[in-house]
Amino acid sequence: MNSIDPQVQREVLRRRTFAIISHPDAGKTTLTEKMLLFGGCIDVAGAVRGRKTQRSATSDWMELEKQRGISVSSTVLTFEFEGKRVNLLDTPGHHDFSEDTYRTLMAADCAVMVIDLAKGVEAQTEKLFRVCAMRRIPVLTFVNKVDRPGQEPLQILAEIESKLGIEPVPQNWPLGFGPDFRGLVDLATERVHLFGEQTRDRRGETQTIDLAELSDQDENALQASILSQAREEVELLATAGTTLDRERFLAGEISPVFFGSALTNWGVEHFLRGFLELCPPPRARQSDRGAIEPSRAEFAGFVFKIQANLDPRHRDRVAFVRICAGRFEREMEVMHSRTEKKLRLRRAHRVFGQERETMDEAFPGDIIGLVNPGEFRLGDTICTGEPINFEPLPQFSPEFFAILRCRETLRRKQFSRGLEQLLEEGAIQMFTDSRAARSEPILAAVGELQFDVVRFRLESEYNTQTDIQWLPFKMARWIEGDVEDARRLTLPYSSRVVKDQDGSPAVLFQSLWDTEYAQRENPGVRFEEARGLKQESPSVLTDGSSAD
Template identity: 55%
Template sequence: MPREEAALAREADRRRTFAIISHPDAGKTTLTEKLLLYAGMVDEAGLVRGRRNSRSVKSDWMAMERERGISVTATALSFEFRGRRINLIDTPGHQDFSEDTYRVLNAADAAVMVLDASKGIEPQTEKLFRVCADRRTPILTFVNKMDRPGADPLGCLGQIEEVLGIDAAPVNWPIGPGPGRNFRGVLDLTTDSVQVYKPVPHGATAVPTESASRSAARGTLLSEEEADHLDDEAELIRTAGHPFDRERFLDGAQTPVYFGSALTNFGIEPFLDGFLGLAPPPGPRPAVDGAVPPERPGFSGVVFKMQANLDPRHRDRVAFVRVCSGRFERDMEATVARTGEKFRVARSVRLFGQERETVEDAFPGDVIGIVTSAGLRLGDTLCEGDPVRFTGRWSFPPERFAVVRCDDTNRRKQFVKGLQQLGEEGVVQLLIDPAKSSLEPILAAVGELQFDVVKFRLETEYGTKAVVSPLPYSSACWMTGPAAALARPMLRSDVRLVRDRDGSPVLLSTTDWALRMVREQNPDLTFDPHPPSGDA
């Protein structure tokens, strides 16, 4: 292997890039903060919900996120830990922002699935798991909240297999859950050793206060009752459970399962150690002309997220880019594959919440932010040398629609700019009715909360208030066909013909029946619920 390719392979092998997925309130953001705590990146982990004087979470930067205690944007956090470069992409927990999560999963090499120990598999978790399964993304599972009443580790394993259809392979097992007992630690099933914890002050890392083999722990670290119960469960897991199989894990057919409590820090370090040992380094990325290996000499990367106003002082715009191959260098010139235009990367940063540092170079698996990224879109490929165009889904069928307007004529410039940037981010899709005023565009979204975010950000970031009024439509279809057929008027009151930002015709319909009637009346047209830019 040439020296340059060998150096790239070494750097790529040092990277671990993953996303965290979960149902709202399963503890995803809290786990993220605790991983940063153990990695030494924060002195004190902030909680999503807590006392007024508790720190705000590093991974939730938007005021709305801190006020409501939810994550509504994806953030990328990069840090060094035990010789590895960890790129952690924290995803929105709320189901109304699953679009952002889907896009992020295009940039991850693995995923961490967080489950509530008492609730098991919840709807949003299942939905996001299906996205990972489609991409055959390796998934590690962390069963959280083992310190809460009703924690059911066996039930969680059963649900993983029954609902998600993959093997669950426990790597450790909780000590003490169940009626009348407290969660005290974990049994490492690979070494048959017991690790017992004790509570620590908020903001401190928890390490096992004592550790011993399972047999030596009887009567010392564990009572006879605890030891008997643990022996019975360990025997059950070993005889009826699935042994860990790395190949099945990498193929997305099995998930290693860890147990713990992000709130009390119990089991976090074993999970982090397990992640470093199991999560794969960057591999070949799917592209139009075939997979691109990370050691490809020329730089290539894909834009998986856009974000405006990360720094309110500068009102800048950042494109999050996953480096897929080659070496990125600041001030380099790359080609935007979609347009063929040259793009000079003058300002590149690594982000940590709202904090940022200049990035001089980056390697496959890294996530960088390109500042003031006018001309870039979600899904764009930046590359050197031979053209490369990575595949992935970046836009999704909307299910909610509303018209938005600005009643303050003095703030319409800010209103238009804000909507344009929010549309480029993918917060919502913007549609225009040619027969109506361009100052009253239609917002198209997956969930209602996206409209709240638009209103909130227009007011707080652009200084303009917006009035959002819901529309009765329930689906959108992008239409293609002969120009004459596309110009044909839709003479129905339950449908509406609009245009997206590229001028493509989009049919909004109130019911499936209405859409079916239009299809039958226009056999020379093709109707697709996915935007044409959905597979870049």
């Protein structure tokens, strides 16, 4: 089980698998597009504003994403850059899709946090950073939109440290910012990259010169002051700033910071090179049999995402598997650890946005898409050799609850199939009240917008229109034991005892006061905000105080 495969070891060292996180509109999808541009995967970077006259972003393949100009589903994008295989996981920035982002972070070895220079560290960025901290995922920071009016760069560094509790370590520094932005200083070499006119889809040319040799003799007073301020700040950072320590970065104690503008490509290529140098290759993963090293000979991976109708023409479901150890080969036979069944993996794809191509082999850090006729669930482990199970994916407390009804009786079969597949994806959660003879399933989601996505997809992909009835519940709490045990608890009259889609007992509450009342009246019972997390893990996706 501990044998090492030299070929796997070589391939592991050139893999970089990371997720991009941010608050909406910080520029995450734009940065993703520009990294693909430099990786040679696309010729023209797609606009992300959703205008009908512009191309949609490569990562935003769903029709609703194109209409609204937002990411609502995580997307896998792979490209080669200077000898490295880069697996980029583009995640939704909107709070309503945080659960999908969390599951995607489980598949990442590193995260890139995008911050808007003007807006600083925003609420959703902070929450997603807490997820990374909880998972001990190292985080790099890209401060975007330096060519627009915003905060002083030193203020941004102070805000990162005060709000996130991590020490920022700048790797480059803007020469001016906002309308006065002229270029970026590489702090390691003190070389200045001066940017000329560039377009959205081209790299453009830069002039590179030593900071000490840069002259302001022929410049006006404003530009002379920009150069003077940059020199002072670079000197300050050299004497008082923290130096980059790779071990501290991998431990999540510091975050390397890069400045730039994704829209105009300023600093993106420098960031990509710096990122590939700092981002760790795949590392050991914890399982029920201890740490699983990526270079071991036996194959192992886990399902972190399921997507129905990735290609509406095929009406199929794709299970996204993060390879954690060993070598994947098409047609190989694996053990499905949950069911203890053996499966032959005949249809495996490399997925790029909505596009796909057959994969013959893959290595740790890679993401493969398996056509899923129903065998897989989120969190499933597949492996060869001795069966193992990687850490389970968590389920978080929803904040919105409703009952969906199919408008047309003749479409109920399609409606039921659509809901079943969306439940498999984890797009929504489902609770049932076993006391009621004809209880309708209660659907729930972390964010209200998730219901818009579900209804849109039921209509566009399954041709079933729905009506929605909102319910007054605001949170779910999981408890140990069975449903009958839960019914014997002292609970507020307005609460409801239910079981989730896996049969685990839970209580739906209408307010935080109700949950506190239930805890006081039942001191020996734990009411958990999430299922599948370790006891010491904080709440990161709800609006609880530990997330803020």
